[in-house]
Amino acid sequence: MTQPRWAVVVPVKRLAVAKSRLRGALPGVPHEELALALAADTLRAVLACPAVAEALVVTDDARVAAAARAAGARVLPDEPDAGLNAAFRHGAAGAAAGWVAGITADVPALRPAELAGALLAAQNGRQGVRRFLPDAPGDGTVLLTAGPGVPLDPRFGVGSAVAHAASGALSLDGDWPSLRRDVDTAADLAAAARLGLGPRTAALVAAGRPARAAG
Numbered sequence: 001m002t003q004p005r006w007a008v009v010v011p012v013k014r015l016a017v018a019k020s021r022l023r024g025a026l027p028g029v030p031h032e033e034l035a036l037a038l039a040a041d042t043l044r045a046v047l048a049c050p051a052v053a054e055a056l057v058v059t060d061d062a063r064v065a066a067a068a069r070a071a072g073a074r075v076l077p078d079e080p081d082a083g084l085n086a087a088f089r090h091g092a093a094g095a096a097a098g099w100v101a102g103i104t105a106d107v108p109a110l111r112p113a114e115l116a117g118a119l120l121a122a123q124n125g126r127q128g129v130r131r132f133l134p135d136a137p138g139d140g141t142v143l144l145t146a147g148p149g150v151p152l153d154p155r156f157g158v159g160s161a162v163a164h165a166a167s168g169a170l171s172l173d174g175d176w177p178s179l180r181r182d183v184d185t186a187a188d189l190a191a192a193a194r195l196g197l198g199p200r201t202a203a204l205v206a207a208g209r210p211a212r213a214a215g
Helices: 031-048 062-071 084-093 112-124 160-166 186-195 199-208
Strands: 006-011 052-058 074-076 099-103 131-134 141-146
Touching (some): 006 031, 006 084, 031 052, 031 062, 031 112, 052 084, 062 074, 084 099
Parallel strands (some): 052 074
């Protein structure tokens, strides 16, 4: 079966309020730079995925919007301004492709081939049913997919894996560690680094790493 081309929605908060639990994770690195790097590396991998026809970044942050346009994404203002799920719905409504996915903007180790594998699994699953991928701990969600004519109906937030399952979505099963590794804490960032970070986040991690003591 030929894989369709997907529209992928990537909401990004204003950098000043994004990824609050990561504040201070990299000494000497401004927090907004880290939040921007996570989103930029996620978007870079999304756009490099052969299954993706377009990426739609939903944001009201000027720096995020500029970086997204420079990377080749389409930017939509966060007109609902009502949180992550409203942003996902807004982006999905603006998508040109019939197959739509929503991905969180904090998977900086993402490999394009792993995203392609997850999208192919979603396409080949039961028709008319949304699919979701839990994060590495298993309680959150990193990816939600919907086929043509099926509302995305996102339920992101605390306990979103259970919420998505309760809404009728089916869990995706596959060996996609870089896709499942979202970053909310310093420990998550270290785990993502072991998988191999995208270039922008990797550069900040290198800059923020404490220098070794002499001798």
